[in-house]
Amino acid sequence: MTTKKYLHFYLLFILLFAFSLAIFNTVVDPYLMFHTDRIAGFNDKKPRAVNRTQLYKPYEILRVSPQTLIVGNSRPEMGLNPQSECWLDSQGKIYSLTFPGLGAYGQIRAAFHGLATGNVRHIVLGLDFIDFLYKRKKNIAKVTWPDRQSDFFDRLLVDARFQRNPDYWTAKATDTFMSMFTLDALFDSFYTIIDQSSSSPDRTSSGFNPAHDYTAIIQHEGAWVLFKQKMGELESHFSRPGMRIFDTKTGWSLELEGLKRLIEYCLQNNIQVTLFTNPYHYSYLEIIRQAGYWKEFENYKRSLKTFVEQYEKDRIQLWDFSLYSHYTVSLTPTKKGEREPDWFWEPAHYKSTLGDIMLSEIFGKDCIYGNHNIPFGVRLNNTDIETHLYKQNQQRILLIKKLSPQS
Amino acid sequence: MLFNSYIFIFAFLPITYAIYFILAKYLGGEKAIIFLVLSSLFFYSWWNPTYLILMLCSIGFNYFIGETIVKFLKQKNFRFAKLLFVIGIIFNLGLLGYFKYANFFIENFNTVFDTHIKLDKIILPLAISFFTFQQIAYLVDTYKGITEEFKFFHYALFVTFFPQLIAGPIVHHKEMLPQFLKMENMKPRLEHILVGLTIFSLGLFKKVVFADSSAQYSTPVFDLANTGETLSFFVAWGGALSYTFQLYFDFSGYSDMAIGIARMFGIHLPVNFFSPYKALNIIEFWRRWHITLSRFLRDYIYISLGGNRKGNTRRYTNLLTTMLLGGLWHGAGWTFVLWGGLHGLYLVINHIWHYFKNYCGMQFLDNYSLWKLFSWLITFICVINAWVFFRADNISSALRILEGMYGLNGISLPNAIYTRLDNLKSIFDTFGITSYIGGGSQFIFTYLWVGILLFISLMMPNTQQIMSRYSEINSFGHALFNQGVASNILTFRFNSIWAFIMSGILILSIFGLARVSEFLYFQF
Numbered sequence: 057m058t059t060k061k062y063l064h065f066y067l068l069f070i071l072l073f074a075f076s077l078a079i080f081n082t083v084v085d086p087y088l089m090f091h092t093d094r095i096a097g098f099n100d101k102k103p104r105a106v107n108r109t110q111l112y113k114p115y116e117i118l119r120v121s122p123q124t125l126i127v128g129n130s131r132p133e134m135g136l137n138p139q140s141e142c143w144l145d146s147q148g149k150i151y152s153l154t155f156p157g158l159g160a161y162g163q164i165r166a167a168f169h170g171l172a173t174g175n176v177r178h179i180v181l182g183l184d185f186i187d188f189l190y191k192r193k194k195n196i197a198k199v200t201w202p203d204r205q206s207d208f209f210d211r212l213l214v215d216a217r218f219q220r221n222p223d224y225w226t227a228k229a230t231d232t233f234m235s236m237f238t239l240d241a242l243f244d245s246f247y248t249i250i251d252q253s254s255s256s257p258d259r260t261s262s263g264f265n266p267a268h269d270y271t272a273i274i275q276h277e278g279a280w281v282l283f284k285q286k287m288g289e290l291e292s293h294f295s296r297p298g299m300r301i302f303d304t305k306t307g308w309s310l311e312l313e314g315l316k317r318l319i320e321y322c323l324q325n326n327i328q329v330t331l332f333t334n335p336y337h338y339s340y341l342e343i344i345r346q347a348g349y350w351k352e353f354e355n356y357k358r359s360l361k362t363f364v365e366q367y368e369k370d371r372i373q374l375w376d377f378s379l380y381s382h383y384t385v386s387l388t389p390t391k392k393g394e395r396e397p398d399w400f401w402e403p404a405h406y407k408s409t410l411g412d413i414m415l416s417e418i419f420g421k422d423c424i425y426g427n428h429n430i431p432f433g434v435r436l437n438n439t440d441i442e443t444h445l446y447k448q449n450q451q452r453i454l455l456i457k458k459l460s461p462q463s
Numbered sequence: 464m465l466f467n468s469y470i471f472i473f474a475f476l477p478i479t480y481a482i483y484f485i486l487a488k489y490l491g492g493e494k495a496i497i498f499l500v501l502s503s504l505f506f507y508s509w510w511n512p513t514y515l516i517l518m519l520c521s522i523g524f525n526y527f528i529g530e531t532i533v534k535f536l537k538q539k540n541f542r543f544a545k546l547l548f549v550i551g552i553i554f555n556l557g558l559l560g561y562f563k564y565a566n567f568f569i570e571n572f573n574t575v576f577d578t579h580i581k582l583d584k585i586i587l588p589l590a591i592s593f594f595t596f597q598q599i600a601y602l603v604d605t606y607k608g609i610t611e612e613f614k615f616f617h618y619a620l621f622v623t624f625f626p627q628l629i630a631g632p633i634v635h636h637k638e639m640l641p642q643f644l645k646m647e648n649m650k651p652r653l654e655h656i657l658v659g660l661t662i663f664s665l666g667l668f669k670k671v672v673f674a675d676s677s678a679q680y681s682t683p684v685f686d687l688a689n690t691g692e693t694l695s696f697f698v699a700w701g702g703a704l705s706y707t708f709q710l711y712f713d714f715s716g717y718s719d720m721a722i723g724i725a726r727m728f729g730i731h732l733p734v735n736f737f738s739p740y741k742a743l744n745i746i747e748f749w750r751r752w753h754i755t756l757s758r759f760l761r762d763y764i765y766i767s768l769g770g771n772r773k774g775n776t777r778r779y780t781n782l783l784t785t786m787l788l789g790g791l792w793h794g795a796g797w798t799f800v801l802w803g804g805l806h807g808l809y810l811v812i813n814h815i816w817h818y819f820k821n822y823c824g825m826q827f828l829d830n831y832s833l834w835k836l837f838s839w840l841i842t843f844i845c846v847i848n849a850w851v852f853f854r855a856d857n858i859s860s861a862l863r864i865l866e867g868m869y870g871l872n873g874i875s876l877p878n879a880i881y882t883r884l885d886n887l888k889s890i891f892d893t894f895g896i897t898s899y900i901g902g903g904s905q906f907i908f909t910y911l912w913v914g915i916l917l918f919i920s921l922m923m924p925n926t927q928q929i930m931s932r933y934s935e936i937n938s939f940g941h942a943l944f945n946q947g948v949a950s951n952i953l954t955f956r957f958n959s960i961w962a963f964i965m966s967g968i969l970i971l972s973i974f975g976l977a978r979v980s981e982f983l984y985f986q987f
Binding site: 057058059060061062063065066067069070072073074077087108111234235237238239240241242244273276277281284285288392 | 653654657671672878879882883900901956957958959961962963965966967969970971973974975976977978979
């Protein structure tokens with residue numbers, strides 16, 4: 057073959073390869089970027105999207121255009137199912153704009169993005185102690201609300217001041233290109249096709265994490281594995297000294313500043329806000345206590361209570377689920393064969409069955425089947441915080457005592 | 464600028480290529496060469512323009528010294544020629560010493576003598592080791608009367624030619640300049656473009672697919688060692704093996720890309736890698752690994768020290784010294800010195816063994832497949848052990864990985880695998896194999912990937928063999944290259960099947976230039 061003829065073949069094949077691979081990636085859609093049909097046994101499960109929620113969720117929410125928004129980290133992503141029957145019909149379409157590992161600042165920026173989509177009437181925000189507790193600069197005079205830059209923030213419709221983000225379209229074009237014309241996307245397309253079992257990690261089209269992978273681990277290895285791994289990580293995290301929840305001496309922080317801005321926007325635009333603290337298994341609470349951060353934990357709740365008091369009770373709800381309760385205090389599995397707790401996957405992540413109980417209490421809807429009539433959450437708007445914290449300490453002693461074999 | 468970037472592939476390379484040949488056609492070769500030098504300087508300064516001045520000073524000074532040495536040699540004024548030669552060598556070593564080793568030297572001086580001499584962190588200028596070595600070789604060759612240069616831009620092109628500027632291959636003036644000046648190389652040829660593009664694609668594929676993917680398995684292990692974690696047997700081996708392949712495919716891929724780009728210009732660069740992991744002994748390994756550096760070390764250090772001319776003891780001392788300096792050349796750190804030292808030691812042992820084998824008449828061993836397998840295995844393990852020092856941030860991290868590799872921290876499997884191998888429980892108990900939580904899929908992917916790359920490294924022909932119909936692989940007289948030419952089916956030729964294969968490789972490589980970022984995070 058002459059070099060000229062070879063060149064023709066070569067160029068033709070280059071074009072064919074490039075476009076057929078791009079079409080393949082679009083059809084399989086491993087990152088949920090294109091919303092092509094999810095075909096059972098082919099591309100229904102999206103195992104490679106689970107570590108890329110920061111890539112696709114900012115775009116996916118635009119397609120869903122929800123009236124109710126769940127915001128938070130991996131806990132509400134796994135715990136609050138947008139398809140649950142416990143939501144009120146009036147809440148319309150619900151989307152879980154939740155991101156594993158994203159701190160409070162990022163969650164609030166994500167909430168801004170969600171609100172900028174235009175139809176949101178209700179925002180449900182899961183607050184997490186661990187997002188408030190970290191090493192801070194010592195007692196700064198005034199908290200400022202920064203406009204941080206990152207790939208994730210480029211994907212949001214608005215910036216930290218709620219102004220239009222000029223980088224949004226560039227980011228979207230880049231992400232679309234990357235999801236079609238990269239080796240990662242190609243590899244992940246193949247991986248998606250191969251990994252279509254019932255235990256494959258996945259995200260639903262409403263942003264929920266059904267935790268199939270956790271189910272598989274429990275089935276094969278036992279719940280103790282998840283507990284052991286997570287408790288090790290938690291112990292290591294909370295062993296860091298010098299973490300605090302406030303930036304200023306007056307008890308203000310970046311997180312509260314962000315919440316303030318979010319709530320003020322919601323009030324101005326007649327959007328309802330529900331804040332709640334995520335439930336932890338009691339073993340998590342015990343680690344906080346043993347690490348010497350219990351006082352900070354109580355101050356965190358006090359600060360939230362004080363914070364919401366400045367707003368009308370009907371407009372802003374604050375619920376506490378980070379509690380010692382019938383639901384959170386149960387035996388920790390320590391070896392194979394020991395049952396997992398009814399309401400938790402592991403110390404840090406609650407199941408959506410517990411999420412349903414939380415929703416039924418928040419919205420006052422009778423949606424729980426079976427005998428689960430014991431109340432769980434405490435609405436802090438209506439509660440004296442000191443009495444609540446005192447009761448919690450009593451509750452702890454009582455419930456843990458019940459767990460011991462002698463009782 | 465990196466070869467494996469969109470800006471290089473889609474902008475710099477085609478634009479430079481087109482302008483170079485247009486200038487050569489309409490304004491003549493000299494103008495084209497000047498343009499190529501300027502383009503190469505632009506390519507270099509893309510990273511950090513500050514160090515462009517340093518490189519220009521180095522080129523200017525070496526050119527002046529070289530030119531003057533030639534003049535003195537022609538006047539038979541050998542004393543001044545020698546004086547200038549010594550000045551030139553001191554200048555180059557001084558430059559390298561200051562920019563690459565000053566911090567290292569001061570740090571160690573302070574430790575040993577408990578002093579507190581302060582020196583700001585000196586940023587290592589890109590490619591200084593390469594362009595300095597290349598110019599030292601030029602001065603030596605000039606002083607020996609092997610080469611000479613009287614045109615500044617010719618000399619500048621020899622140093623800065625962008626395909627080989629950043630990471631070699633290290634070239635000699637005498638093997639490069641005549642090629643640039645060939646009239647036929649001043650016209651673009653479709654065969655050169657296609658062959659060059661094919662070699663470039665193979666290199667790019669090695670870099671972005673094989674090397675970069677290996678990094679995700681090696682980096683976490685070395686990072687863990689840095690944090691002081693103890694590593695179990697399989698984890699440590701997984702990390703070391705992944706790095707072994709990462710480095711090979713990264714560096715040989717880069718060399719292939721350089722060779723391919725140069726070939727598009729009609730320039731043949733010397734082969735730099737020739738399936739090093741197929742080596743059956745460490746001497747052979749160094750004939751296959753970073754060949755142009757080995758050539759430099761042999762010609763300009765080992766032989767200058769006396770080589771093997773002064774008895775075995777001196778020969779081994781020279782070998783060890785050469786490899787220690789070779790180690791230090793790779794980086795200013797004790798880990799690199801140890802890496803070089805280990806290879807020096809391996810070479811000495813290998814030479815002694817050869818001597819002993821010949822003395823005892825045991826050459827027949829080399830005919831047995833089992834012996835070859837044993838030789839390969841021991842060579843490969845030695846190489847991997849040394850790479851641990853090469854990659855680790857410090858000696859204690861390296862030792863931590865080696866502890867794991869030699870089972871000092873026990874043998875364990877991810878729990879997800881361990882529990883699925885219930886039938887082997889009794890064997891696990893006998894050998895004290897335990898389990899650890901997490902890392903199951905990482906474990907499987909690591910060893911799967913290592914297996915694939917091992918197969919490719921050992922069973923597949925290398926780039927030079929694949930391209931043997933169109934590459935002058937013997938152009939620099941390397942005897943080893945006569946050994947293996949790929950089977951007919953794996954040898955590139957201009958036909959539709961190869962067009963299909965190479966277009967696929969090119970597209971996959973280009974797809975690999977960018978990554979879709981992941982957000983791996985353990986939510987507490």
